[in-house]
Amino acid sequence: MPPDCYLPEALVAGAPSTGWQVGKEEFLWEDNAQTLLQVTPRGVLGRGRTAEVEEVVVPGSVTALARKRVFIARINAPSALEKTGLRAEIDILRNSSHHHIVKVIGCYQEPVGLYSANFFVLLYPSADCDLHIFLEEKCRNSCRITRKKYVWYIKKWFLCLASALAYLHYHGIHHEDIKPANIVHRGKVVYFTDFSSSRKIASGDETSTESPATATRLFAAPEAMYEDGRMLRHGSKTDVYSLGLVFIEMLTVITGRGIDDLREYVFGDTIGMRQYHRVIHKLVAWFRDSTDSKRLSSIVLSAMLKHERKDRLSAQGVADRVRNLRDFYQSDACGCKWIRWERAEDIIDNHNFTNTDEDGEFVIV
Missing domain, CATH: 3.30.200.20 (Phosphorylase Kinase; domain 1)
Structure with a gap:
């Protein structure tokens, strides 16, 4: 730290x-x-x-x-x-x-x-449910008052998740399977879980982009897959892309629409493998008329879902952007609004063992 x-x-x-x-x-x-x-x-x-x-x-x-x-x-x-x-x-x-x-x-x-x-x-903790169930079932089937509370939860979770991912990347950990089913909540607190696909960058490692990963294809970044569907190992900004797609589903619920509506809009009658990264142009159109989430959807679409991973923000960069949206996407009860996990100069000056991941991000190893 x-x-x-x-x-x-x-x-x-x-x-x-x-x-x-x-x-x-x-x-x-x-x-x-x-x-x-x-x-x-x-x-x-x-x-x-x-x-x-x-x-x-x-x-x-x-x-x-x-x-x-x-x-x-x-x-x-x-x-x-x-x-x-x-x-x-x-x-x-x-x-x-x-x-x-x-x-x-x-x-x-x-x-x-x-x-x-x-x-x-x-x-x-033992979670109430995962984010997949929360977005697709709990929010959809709740009464107006409960749904309003759930939307308040979701708005606070953008910064929480970006901060947690920045923490992981700062410590040289790539999650490599970010999707709603691997995010859970207990009350108003959200958690990353299921690190079975994750890896830790070791000191002196030659970080490869050729070892297989198991990220769910729907939320995979374009560089994480071959055309035949085989998965690839990837860097920290590939995690950022997957989190951006999770944010797309969270934003959809905030704007009063359902995940089924989103997928019907972007995929329609698509036959074969459904992958969000193939329909980014439709995601842009999906949020075009949404004023409530315009600032945050702009961050996601313009900075997290860039096709070239070198052009994407780091996880800490995403957290900083969300933090700058002020109290609308923050909670006074959560320390995420105060902490930063990306200080390359501090890592270099204060740690003997440093490395970079595939995307050139400094990490402690």
Whole structure:
């Protein structure tokens, strides 16, 4: 962190006491948990291609946790990709401390038969829902008063998400799968989650643009894919592009329209792979007559969704632009309005180990 930069307590507050493994090792890796966990009445919060997430508590505790379960078919295989990916995700989260990034509380393993296992990761907080559900269902189906509250939430989340992404990039972390389903909220607070596709730039790395990534194609930047649909590894400003597309959907709801309306407008009867980056000209037209969000949509369309990634703003640049819109897109209760995560001169002067990512952004490594 820049030496002269004040970091508000709101940005580094940890999880409250959960009762998990009190006085014992919290990250068990190969071992069973000694702390009993109970599934709450909310049960399963979501399912993905490789994982299931459910809400749990330690008996006697009031703090709910999200428990991510991944089935690993051959737990002892040296090349078990699921296990390697989970360790990388946990390491990233253990070393991240930002108010808008989920916190990892612990992990453990339970055998299934002789060769398989369930691997569990405990996360805080247990979210109300992801941004995909929030935008497409909760906002659409709510009454007028509740919808007005939700729109207020969304307006504050632009700066929160840009700040969290700037934090990640400052520390050399690329998320690489930014989409509404990988952003969650608990009340009025929003969080990045699911870092299973992420990577950390190591000191001395030759940052490649050829290793595969798994970013969802709908929200992928143009440089993140070959024409045949294969995914590419990418730099920090590719994350910015994906976040810009998430912002497009958030702005759509703010202007009183639905995500279904947006996709019908830009894709119509498109046959084949739907990708926002192929219809940017239609996104421009979609917001042309929207006065309520004109300033912010201009930032997104003109600075985040440039076709050439070198022409895009950094995540901190986006946060600065949103911050300059003043109180309409800020919350006094959130420290995002005070902090900056891009001070190249401070990184160079105060850290022995520095590097740049594919887009030339300085990072701590």
